[in-house]
Amino acid sequence: MELKKILEKRSEESWEKYIPTLSIDCAIFSFHETSLKVLTIKMKDQDLWGLPGGYVQKDENVDDAAIRILKDRTGNENIYLQQFYTFGNLNRSEDFFKEYPDTLWNKQRFVSIGYYALVDYPKVNLIVDDFSTACQWQPIDNLQPFMMDHGVIFEKALLTLREQLNNHPIGYNLLPEKFTMPELQKLYEAILGKKLNRGNFYRKFLRYDILTKLDESRKGGAHKAPDLYSFDLEKYNSALKEGLKGNW
Amino acid sequence: MELKKILEKRSEESWEKYIPTLSIDCAIFSFHETSLKVLTIKMKDQDLWGLPGGYVQKDENVDDAAIRILKDRTGNENIYLQQFYTFGNLNRSEDFFKEYPDTLWNKQRFVSIGYYALVDYPKVNLIVDDFSTACQWQPIDNLQPFMMDHGVIFEKALLTLREQLNNHPIGYNLLPEKFTMPELQKLYEAILGKKLNRGNFYRKFLRYDILTKLDESRKGGAHKAPDLYSFDLEKYNSALKEGLKGNW
DNA sequence: TCAAAAGTGTTGGCCCTACACCCATGC
């Protein structure tokens, strides 16, 4: 069914179910093949991509709404979620629904609460809903244009990720259980948007004393097999409370 | 007039004027006599103190609403404002208006957007509005109990202030034009909640190369007259972009 | 055997800590 029909059909139900004015948009990040990716969806009858989002039910905490939205889109429930900013300009979604009746739920003025989410790439099953035709990961260094102000929301999410790198379990939530030092470094470089010195990164991270070196290495690569590590959760979390020392 | 009467009288107008569901709460900080203070108000017929707040007009950006609310409370327009978190739990204001009719504007479920503001203490004229009986600065290390979840909002504001100390013009906006190194240090200690080494603080700050040493000193104190400094705005702002280096 | 990637060594400089010392001021 075309988008317009669906929206009009759902509109009345939405007025009943959700609190007005408020929406949620999510920047869902993952890390795969040395590149940081963000989840984007394409709505029916639209050319531009958007961030997945939704609304807050009348009897639901805002944080719980974000969890629900994430689950509906990724099939996954225990996802690391962090609210980062609320976007409240008048003209955010201006023009987007201008051909629709004023009573349409989607045509309201929305103030949108932004959340970023961190997921382990292979654990996610992308789900295409009734409103959209596609749902896919895009590498952050080669993004398609975003609809509405979703470009701004994405940029703010990425900036927040950068700022919180020393205080939040970002590495832990984007990497698989076991990972190599070069993989960890690539992740840091992707988030920071700059190259880091290999040897110094290696020793700096070991000095934090938050990793456990495993008795295995990543075989199968074309060259020397790198050692595998995992986070020592106890030490990791207590180090994050104080913040990892040092500037990137 | 008692609070109940006023609220009921204003309710209808509020439904017309503001977008529903959304409110704004502000933690307004200042620095005076070596202590960090936060602006609190006491509503009529209430024992507990609250943070000043307000609502968003239907044709108004959320940021502009925050500016308007600040101006109404402090008489001041050019105030440093920073949105820091949005509080969306169902039970935030539970029970507060339970004796009122359900149609009362104030009895809605509100999701509140938190802003912190930084002001130069002597520039502010506190304004008591129709809803409140008092409006005063409280030192953050000796706070009266807050109403609703305003204690949580305040704590989050203070935490954000701490986290942003190296990246935002916090010192500049809380201090007067001219200040001494010991005053600057007291401010940092108040925000961080811990003592810092005097000599090291002094040199660390000078090393940033963002201060201008003035040809005056603060006379009148009981001891050696400390030198006066001011921020070199150009250098200061460009240093903040990269972030001041070092952990406190 | 060779290129490339991973792990490790080394060096000089800067910043941080800590403590000590001197200077200026009002009592």
Added chain:
DNA sequence: GCATGGGTGTAGGGCCAACACTTTTGA
């Protein structure tokens, strides 16, 4: 002149960048 607080000196250690060397791997 004395106590107090402000400005400055200094020694040791840690972290850092930069670079080089060694080891391991698959082709």
